[in-house]
Amino acid sequence: MVIKVFLASSSGSTAIKKKQQDVVAFLEALKVEYAELDIACNEQNRMWMRENVPEEKKPANGIPLPPQIFNEESYCGDYDTFFDAKEDNAVFTFLGLPPPPGSKEALQAEKEHIVQNGTHAEDHPDDSAKHNGDAQGEEEEGQAGDEEEGEGGEADDEAAEVETSRGEHLAEEEEEEEEKEETDEEAQEEEDEEHEEEELQELEVDLYVYMFFFYLSPADLSLSMFFFLNRIFLVVVLLHPLTPPATAAGTFIGTPGKDVYKALQ
Numbered sequence: 235m236v237i238k239v240f241l242a243s244s245s246g247s248t249a250i251k252k253k254q255q256d257v258v259a260f261l262e263a264l265k266v267e268y269a270e271l272d273i274a275c276n277e278q279n280r281m282w283m284r285e286n287v288p289e290e291k292k293p294a295n296g297i298p299l300p301p302q303i304f305n306e307e308s309y310c311g312d313y314d315t316f317f318d319a320k321e322d323n324a325v326f327t328f329l330g331l332p333p334p335p336g337s338k339e340a341l342q343a344e345k346e347h348i349v350q351n352g353t354h355a356e357d358h359p360d361d362s363a364k365h366n367g368d369a370q371g372e373e374e375e376g377q378a379g380d381e382e383e384g385e386g387g388e389a390d391d392e393a394a395e396v397e398t399s400r401g402e403h404l405a406e407e408e409e410e411e412e413e414k415e416e417t418d419e420e421a422q423e424e425e426d427e428e429h430e431e432e433e434l435q436e437l438e439v440d441l442y443v444y445m446f447f448f449y450l451s452p453a454d455l456s457l458s459m460f461f462f463l464n465r466i467f468l469v470v471v472l473l474h475p476l477t478p479p480a481t482a483a484g485t486f487i488g489t490p491g492k493d494v495y496k497a498l499q
Contacts, residue, residue, distance in 0.1 A: 236268070237329055238271055238303070238305075239303055240270055240301060241496050242273055244275065254301045256313070263368075284297065286309060287302060288306070291309070298312065299312075303316060305329055305330040308447070310330065314326060323339050323342060327339065
């Protein structure tokens with residue numbers, strides 16, 4: 235018997251992805267053979283799953299969502315029923331498989347069988363001598379059962395550890411996503427504030443320029459321009475003094491620039 239797990243490899247829902255990972259990880263921890271059937275890339279798998287899920291198990295819209303679990307052609311359940319069976323230590327019963335000897339589920343099933351049918355010595359008084367004669371054999375069986383129980387307990391512990399680590403990993407991923415979203419929001423707010431401040435500064439500069447030219451009369455503007463050009467001329471003369479041209483004999487030509495040059499020297 236092969237367990238079929240119908241999954242959606244390209245699902246956009248984070249919740250569905252986590253449920254699929256939970257089911258697959260737990261089956262691997264229990265060492266249960268299963269086959270993954272993708273309904274996102276295979277239309278036949280999608281149609282088969284929808285047709286074979288019982289009507290009473292389908293949601294209100296009539297479209298069952300992954301993961302859906304089957305044992306060959308027999309429907310086992312969805313994630314919610316799988317989770318309930320996991321909490322009750324009845325996963326093998328949920329899957330329609332015999333529990334491994336010594337596991338918690340096997341011991342629980344044995345206890346239920348004893349309670350229902352009864353296997354006490356009081357119900358069979360004639361067999362008391364036989365039970366006393368087989369005491370040694372029962373002790374050996376008890377030791378073998380203890381060993382098997384230990385092996386089953388180890389398997390259950392491994393499954394619990396895998397489930398715990400999976401839950402911790404998923405919680406860490408959620409926290410990282412939340413922190414990333416908060417960081418992106420803060421960065422976006424800072425950029426918006428900086429952009430607003432730049433716009434305000436540009437408006438203030440434009441306002442000052444407008445007020446300056448608005449309140450200046452044409453005469454004031456001409457006078458200001460005269461002083462501005464005069465200052466530029468003085469700066470140019472001081473930084474680059476005029477050098478009077480020289481003749482071929484090495485004497486300076488008597489030009490007004492000569493007097494300016496001497497005065498500046």
